[in-house]
Amino acid sequence: MAKKIFPYLLLVPTFIIIAIFIYYPAFQTFKLSFYRMSPFGNRLFFVGFQNFWSLFTSGQYIQSALTTLIFVTVTVIGGLIISLLLALLLNERVPGIGIFRTLIFAPYAISPAVAGTLWAFLLSPVAGYVSYLFLILFKAQPQWLTTYPLALIAIMIATIWKNLGFNVIFFLAGLQSIPQSYYEAATIDGANSVHRLLRITIPLLSPITFYLIVMNVTFTAFSAFATIDVMTQGGPANTTSTLIYKLYQDGFVNFNTGFASAESVVLILIMAIFTYLYFKFGQKAVFYQ
């Protein structure tokens, strides 16, 4: 008997935590999205789909959805291309490569908030070196953090930089799992280095790339909150306010609980679709490549 319940006992701590801090809030989110809270927060009124209606007709919400889409797309694609190029370089067998790898992996340890203050400094008008570089090169000194669309670009730069370490580690692991004999065979058949890259390396990296896309989309959409909060606080004129930033503002600055819950429901549904696609198409490829 004791033997039978043993595996369940092992699962108890994990499931208690998950039930209270994930399932229950998920249930509450769906429930609250159909209610409106009284001004003092002590009573709930059922309002049906009204929160969702005001959500989808809100210009600000649509704008923040578009901002998120642009921000995530550019950051993920740009970041992955740069990371792949870096990984190809770090895959070369030259003296001291271990040191270069360690140094280039390092941004992994950097938090989104730290990335935010570092780039806010580099892009600042007087003390910032990037601003100064722009003045020398282009005779222009843009106000990075307070003009559209530069503020969004600034956050993209900080996020791409912060994600480099993680992405390069994975791409490099992927490159090293490709058998050297494939390249030798291709070389004998007369393939040049561009051919080898396009016909061998990139196709064989596709499972890792898929995994990295999924991870990067989640990081970029959510963890960039800290970078945004430190660099622009959603400004100028909400042009760097992503869905998660807007959720925070509606929930904890404007105290519009029903509206914020409707926003949460949308995010939960997006993540559910994401999870489904990940396990349908990605999991096998990634775990058993």
Added chain:
Amino acid sequence: MKKNKMIRTILIEALLIFVTIIILLPLFLAVTMSLKKPSEVFVYPPTIFPNSFYIQNYINAFNSINLGRLMLNSLIMSVVIMIGKTIFGILSGYAFSNFRFKGSSLLFALLFVTLFMPAELIMIVPLFQIMQSLHWVNTYWALTVPFLASATTTFLMRQHFMTIPKELEDAAKIDGAGPMRFLLEILIPLSKSTIGGVAVINFVYAWNLYLWPLVVTNSNEMATAQIGLKMLTNVESTSNWGVIMAGTLMVLAPTLILFFAVQKLFVRGIVTTGLKE
């Protein structure tokens, strides 16, 4: 042919040095800025190397926002989360890897669906309300307990335990060792480096949390180091970048030092989080 190869190596070395400098330049410039006197911060055009070695910026960063306390809070939060996540992950991973029991695939699926459900981000409003009803707002409970278990760590440990030969378990059974003894005396010692890798990654994850501590703490006594960066930018209203960079570097130091100290474990942990070994 040999000469070509040498030229290629030199070109690659040069390229590597160049990109490494570019990537680490923000950190380097932060260090030099953190040593500049207030009078040097806004010298135009900006100089790279400071004229002084102005350590006072670090002291000012500590004093202006109570950074010592914030870093202590971050440390407590990260250590507790690291230990909790790792231990609970080992236990639940072990359940899924070594036992057949009724409902195991249902429970597994229930855990699976939480993999991409960061409640502290996308369900933050009701999660905050739970903290209010538990009277946990502005306490260490709120900073740690919701993060003590995760699907990621469970899957990773399960994945790893499945690579350990079944024969060991059979042998242990014959010797009369119960399942708990097998876990503690055989499985865990055999998995040291995976567990180490997972633990460091969970530490960094916790140290770098931002939105949740921002919402759930409301005093200088309970906030965390990452929130300190926002405070520092607000307090230093004249944007004394020397002080802000000093604070930034101190908030970054623990994870960066940890990264360099246990880099092998780290990379192993990161890669095994997503890949079969």
